Amino acid sequence: MHESIERLIQAALTEDIGSGDLTSQYFVPGDRRATGFIVARESGVLSGGEVALEVFRRVDPSIDATLLVEDGSRISEGAFLIKIEGPARSVLTAERTALNFLQRMSGVASATWQFVEAVKSTNTGILDTRKTIPGWRHLDKLAVTHGGGVNHRMGLYDRVMVKDNHLVAEGRLEELQEAITKLKDEHPDVEVELEADNLEQVEAFLGLEGVDHLLLDNMSLADMRQAVELRGDKAAPLLEASGGVNLDTVAGIAATGVDFISVGAITHSVKALDLALDFVKRE
Structure with a gap:
């Protein structure tokens, strides 16, 4: 991964988390675990999967995030793209930043594919x-x-x-x-x-x-x-x-x-x- 991408991931997490995820800290039990899937709500082309995995890893290395569809693949509405398992607090803390990268990059890839x-x-x-x-x-x-x-x-x-x-x-x-x-x-x-x-x-x-x-x-x-x-x-x-x-x-x-x-x-x-x-x- 290019060093500029690594710096951007870190900057995005710092911007979003700041001094801590207060919602998860106070409203999600520390021992709760979560299983989830990132799902496509519309068809397009996937991009940013590897970046999203890195976001989850940096928030908590114990999160098990698995890419189910390779970057560059055509995806349909309803497709399961990434499986995530781990501490619920950590998954929720990483969620928005991972999706921000994934949605933007997939939008660019999908628009390019149309042309x-x-x-x-x-x-x-x-x-x-x-x-x-x-x-x-x-x-x-x-x-x-x-x-x-x-x-x-x-x-x-x-x-x-x-x-x-x-x-x-x-x-x-x-x-x-x-x-x-x-x-x-x-x-x-x-x-x-x-x-x-x-x-x-x-x-x-x-x-x-x-x-x-x-x-x-x-x-x-x-x-x-x-x-x-x-x-x-x-x-x-x-x-x-x-x-x-x-x-x-x-x-x-x-x-x-x-x-x-x-x-x-x-x-x-x-x-x-x-x-x-x-x-x-x-x-």
């Missing part, structure tokens, strides 16, 4: 973006992969993305090529992506060396098809479409032949999946 399903007849991949909850990026991007999506760059450090705001001197291709060449010399493993707003820029950027990706920003379907034709059968640059992407438009965008479609909504506007912890009677 992946919409383009499954094409060779186009669904990409995430950096539009994530601050501090949650590793979790959001992990959930995207569970939904069948592909991770874009993690941050500003692992891929160069030159957008219109960076191109303060439009049309100065010589300076742009010099910057790309210098970057590749000093950081040979870092990929370069350029944003193109029109076909003229696409054509110009295709003439540069060292460009790994072109971002086709808010282009019409006709222009995207033309950009694919301009690129031809060359392996690079890969073409990524963005802007105006939703479940009604994504199939049409994929049909233009672009390699990837980036969708900010799968992380910045996602609805949590409805999950709950149900206790069962113990004999």
Whole structure:
């Protein structure tokens, strides 16, 4: 588990528990044990199961939490996802934090899966973006992969993305090529992506060396098809479409032949999946 996820789990527990779970301390007998299941209240894709198990373990290592369905699995309403057995106080203390992680991540995975399903007849991949909850990026991007999506760059450090705001001197291709060449010399493993707003820029950027990706920003379907034709059968640059992407438009965008479609909504506007912890009677 990435260290940023471990820190986030600890921060979430500290935020919720504070100086102690007073409700459980005063209203739940200390010797009472509980058995329960985290259950799906709606269909979707499970993500965050391993994170939820870690939450229960950190609250009380004596809790026996078992993942019944693997992360990335399609789940139906009523499905039992995690079985939990242990001291009732501890289970109740961990419940909300575990569900918060599980519901959010499953919401991201489920939303991603919907977009992946919409383009499954094409060779186009669904990409995430950096539009994530601050501090949650590793979790959001992990959930995207569970939904069948592909991770874009993690941050500003692992891929160069030159957008219109960076191109303060439009049309100065010589300076742009010099910057790309210098970057590749000093950081040979870092990929370069350029944003193109029109076909003229696409054509110009295709003439540069060292460009790994072109971002086709808010282009019409006709222009995207033309950009694919301009690129031809060359392996690079890969073409990524963005802007105006939703479940009604994504199939049409994929049909233009672009390699990837980036969708900010799968992380910045996602609805949590409805999950709950149900206790069962113990004999």
